[in-house]
Amino acid sequence: MNVELALPENGVGLVAPKVAHFAEPLKLRSGAVLSDYRLMYETYGELNAERSNAVLVCHALNASHHVAGWYADDPKNVGWWDNMVGPGKPLDTDRFFVLGVNNIGGCHGSTGPASNDTATGKPYGASFPVITVEDWVAAQARFADRLGIDRFCAVMGGSLGAMQALQWTIDQPQRVAHAIVIAAAPKLSTQNIAFNEVARQAIISDPDFHGGDYYAFATVPRRGLRIARMIGHITYLSDDAMMERFGRVLRADDFRFHFDVDFEVESYLRYQGEKFAEVFDANTYLRITRALDYFDPAKQHGGSLTRALASTQASFLVISFTSDWRFAPARSREIVKALLDNKRNVSYAEIDAPHGHDAFLLDNAHYHEVVREYFNRLARELAARAEP
Amino acid sequence: MNVELALPENGVGLVAPKVAHFAEPLKLRSGAVLSDYRLMYETYGELNAERSNAVLVCHALNASHHVAGWYADDPKNVGWWDNMVGPGKPLDTDRFFVLGVNNIGGCHGSTGPASNDTATGKPYGASFPVITVEDWVAAQARFADRLGIDRFCAVMGGSLGAMQALQWTIDQPQRVAHAIVIAAAPKLSTQNIAFNEVARQAIISDPDFHGGDYYAFATVPRRGLRIARMIGHITYLSDDAMMERFGRVLRADDFRFHFDVDFEVESYLRYQGEKFAEVFDANTYLRITRALDYFDPAKQHGGSLTRALASTQASFLVISFTSDWRFAPARSREIVKALLDNKRNVSYAEIDAPHGHDAFLLDNAHYHEVVREYFNRLARELAARAEP
Numbered sequence: 001m002n003v004e005l006a007l008p009e010n011g012v013g014l015v016a017p018k019v020a021h022f023a024e025p026l027k028l029r030s031g032a033v034l035s036d037y038r039l040m041y042e043t044y045g046e047l048n049a050e051r052s053n054a055v056l057v058c059h060a061l062n063a064s065h066h067v068a069g070w071y072a073d074d075p076k077n078v079g080w081w082d083n084m085v086g087p088g089k090p091l092d093t094d095r096f097f098v099l100g101v102n103n104i105g106g107c108h109g110s111t112g113p114a115s116n117d118t119a120t121g122k123p124y125g126a127s128f129p130v131i132t133v134e135d136w137v138a139a140q141a142r143f144a145d146r147l148g149i150d151r152f153c154a155v156m157g158g159s160l161g162a163m164q165a166l167q168w169t170i171d172q173p174q175r176v177a178h179a180i181v182i183a184a185a186p187k188l189s190t191q192n193i194a195f196n197e198v199a200r201q202a203i204i205s206d207p208d209f210h211g212g213d214y215y216a217f218a219t220v221p222r223r224g225l226r227i228a229r230m231i232g233h234i235t236y237l238s239d240d241a242m243m244e245r246f247g248r249v250l251r252a253d254d255f256r257f258h259f260d261v262d263f264e265v266e267s268y269l270r271y272q273g274e275k276f277a278e279v280f281d282a283n284t285y286l287r288i289t290r291a292l293d294y295f296d297p298a299k300q301h302g303g304s305l306t307r308a309l310a311s312t313q314a315s316f317l318v319i320s321f322t323s324d325w326r327f328a329p330a331r332s333r334e335i336v337k338a339l340l341d342n343k344r345n346v347s348y349a350e351i352d353a354p355h356g357h358d359a360f361l362l363d364n365a366h367y368h369e370v371v372r373e374y375f376n377r378l379a380r381e382l383a384a385r386a387e388p
Numbered sequence: 389m390n391v392e393l394a395l396p397e398n399g400v401g402l403v404a405p406k407v408a409h410f411a412e413p414l415k416l417r418s419g420a421v422l423s424d425y426r427l428m429y430e431t432y433g434e435l436n437a438e439r440s441n442a443v444l445v446c447h448a449l450n451a452s453h454h455v456a457g458w459y460a461d462d463p464k465n466v467g468w469w470d471n472m473v474g475p476g477k478p479l480d481t482d483r484f485f486v487l488g489v490n491n492i493g494g495c496h497g498s499t500g501p502a503s504n505d506t507a508t509g510k511p512y513g514a515s516f517p518v519i520t521v522e523d524w525v526a527a528q529a530r531f532a533d534r535l536g537i538d539r540f541c542a543v544m545g546g547s548l549g550a551m552q553a554l555q556w557t558i559d560q561p562q563r564v565a566h567a568i569v570i571a572a573a574p575k576l577s578t579q580n581i582a583f584n585e586v587a588r589q590a591i592i593s594d595p596d597f598h599g600g601d602y603y604a605f606a607t608v609p610r611r612g613l614r615i616a617r618m619i620g621h622i623t624y625l626s627d628d629a630m631m632e633r634f635g636r637v638l639r640a641d642d643f644r645f646h647f648d649v650d651f652e653v654e655s656y657l658r659y660q661g662e663k664f665a666e667v668f669d670a671n672t673y674l675r676i677t678r679a680l681d682y683f684d685p686a687k688q689h690g691g692s693l694t695r696a697l698a699s700t701q702a703s704f705l706v707i708s709f710t711s712d713w714r715f716a717p718a719r720s721r722e723i724v725k726a727l728l729d730n731k732r733n734v735s736y737a738e739i740d741a742p743h744g745h746d747a748f749l750l751d752n753a754h755y756h757e758v759v760r761e762y763f764n765r766l767a768r769e770l771a772a773r774a775e776p
Contacts, residue, residue, distance in 0.1 A: 030643075129645070187636065189630070190634045191622060191627040193651050193653055194653050194657055195622060197654045198618040200647055201618065201658070205611040205614065223594075226593065227590050227615060230586045231586055234579060234586070242579050243577055246578045248576075248578065257518040259592060263581050265578050266581070266582075269586065269589075270589070290647065293651065
């Protein structure tokens with residue numbers, strides 16, 4: 001029996017995360033300073049001689065630097081965008097050098113609330129600062145310096161990852177040739193913030209949270225994390241997709257007149273909640289949802305997204321999904337309009353997909369074809385520039 | 389200074405709740421039996437000599453028998469549908485006799501989980517049975533017997549109240565002349581169940597829940613109730629209504645980089661959660677959400693709503709609201725279609741309202757006019773029948 005048979009074929013295959021240490025302090029938008037920090041990252045493909053084929057893939061709430069491939073010691077842990085990134089895949093690692101970085105404040109190896117604060121020798125916990133999308137972009141830009149990448153061929157992401165791609169084009173306009181902005185919004189709606197707030201309150205009000213310093217108590221606010229994840233999960237799926245997948249199917253033959261699992265969807269949500277609570281750090285969840293709340297490039301421009309995007313120089317591919325009610329197509333169209341107001345080069349695709357917000361992670365032929373064609377164009381541009 | 393000046397004018401005014409005791413056991417759909425129980429109720433207007441002008445108003449999750457008016461000892465506690473029910477109002481108490489009953493399992497005076505079980509002398513707590521919409525209808529029908537009301541001129545409600553009105557037409561077809569079914573669905577969607585499940589899990593996983601027997605511990609699962617209410621509240625409002633009302637308005641001049649209240653909507657949700665947790669019983673919340681989950685008249689008819697409604701004899705007014713994403717207009721149209729399949733007399737109004745599910749409680753001129761005209765028609769029918 002060959003265990004590798006079960007692993008994804010045609011992918012980047014075996015990968016290993018790497019760590020980059022930064023001793024230079026990073027001043028955050030909040031005013032707080034991270035005196036030193038580390039970033040966990042992975043790369044796939046080869047950086048070409050001109051260092052012109054680098055693509056930065058930014059991750060969303062529940063993901064990391066582990067974009068593609070699998071680990072020798074944990075072969076089932078396949079990268080979160082393995083269907084998108086690999087040899088011959090839409091983002092083709094035979095042609096592009098792909099970089100995934102775990103965000104600061106995360107819980108997958110980069111410095112975050114569970115890391116030891118070198119000043120105290122204890123986990124940061126509650127003292128870990130609130131971070132923003134701008135801070136992540138600043139840290140990623142500094143990392144690009146170290147890698148010798150002056151300019152990304154593309155910065156790409158879905159959801160919160162797409163917000164980072166957009167922020168790159170604002171904060172580092174000369175360093176992004178193309179931005180691929182998938183399932184995004186230019187800022188959260190009131191309802192989006194409201195869902196985040198309920199999730200945070202579930203965590204903060206969990207007695208095991210201990211004001212954020214639960215590491216010292218050897219507890220985890222598991223109850224709060226479960227609830228947070230269950231709420232999140234509902235917003236990632238469309239009503240139709242949930243109906244299609246679970247309907248009102250019961251575990252038993254009939255109602256059992258109790259509060260344990262009756263409907264399959266209850267079992268699914270509980271399972272997702274449990275799984276998440278085992279691996280995710282609650283302090284990270286608070287900070288990532290806050291970064292989402294605070295993302296609002298138009299705010300410093302009197303609410304004008306058009307003015308916020310005036311400094312951008314990149315070309316854009318914007319993609320939305322019809323059934324996404326978290327960040328509906330109308331939200332992507334706000335971005336497209338503001339870019340067109342600035343006469344930016346924009347391609348926009350509204351993909352007919354039933355899966356809701358999660359569609360950006362799924363293998364939809366039309367969606368993947370749009371991304372593939374866009375990268376084919378980028379590859380042709382690179383080839384043309386490389387010619388003598 | 390006259391404190392009454394601040395009270396609603398043109399309403400039913402001062403009211404007082406009454407209690408009806410039932411010593412006959414009530415067998416529930418679950419198989420459990422309530423050996424005896426009480427119902428808290430209010431009435432407005434006068435029952436006519438023919439006993440033909442009675443309208444039963446059924447309540448939804450967070451309401452009670454207190455439909456209209458105010459209490460002498462608590463004048464700010466105005467009935468939940470005071471804008472709909474009163475002299476000269478759409479449901480005109482000068483012409484109709486209106487009955488509001490707190491559902492069994494509730495926490496406003498009717499027998500519920502916090503009531504003493506006469507068998508033990510202690511609160512029911514976890515032992516209080518799971519109840520269904522059918523059980524409520526059965527209890528209401530028995531109560532109508534006692535009041536000498538053979539047939540309701542109308543049974544009416546919004547949301548879960550509307551589901552009771554619909555169930556009345558199925559279970560007691562000869563006893564309902566008209567059913568007014570507002571902001572309803574013929575059964576919950578998977579997403580609806582999912583939100584209920586998260587709310588229940590927030591309550592059940594609260595350490596103060598004690599398996600439902602928190603009364604004995606003198607605790608209340610306040611954290612869980614807060615979260616449950618916050619989730620519910622988001623689903624009652626439309627995205628647009630939240631945006632309109634709170635936008636992204638901040639409490640301070642700028643972001644404060646913390647997890648306390650930054651956005652006004654956070655403050656609002658916390659306030660609603662706190663208020664609810666102070667007055668509502670957690671065990672009631674579990675049971676009412678379960679009654680919602682289980683409501684599915686088509687289930688016993690192979691999934692056919694048309695067949696489920698074949699036995700109905702009532703005429704129907706069905707109303708939905710464009711921005712209601714909890715029970716969207718399409719859900720009401722399923723009911724209308726099944727009634728038309730059965731050649732029932734149906735009026736349907738889809739009200740253009742921005743407020744979401746909560747619109748059924750609000751004073752929308754078009755909506756109220758539709759209800760008023762419907763009751764005008766009923767009043768004419770009554771008058772015609774009363775003529776010699």
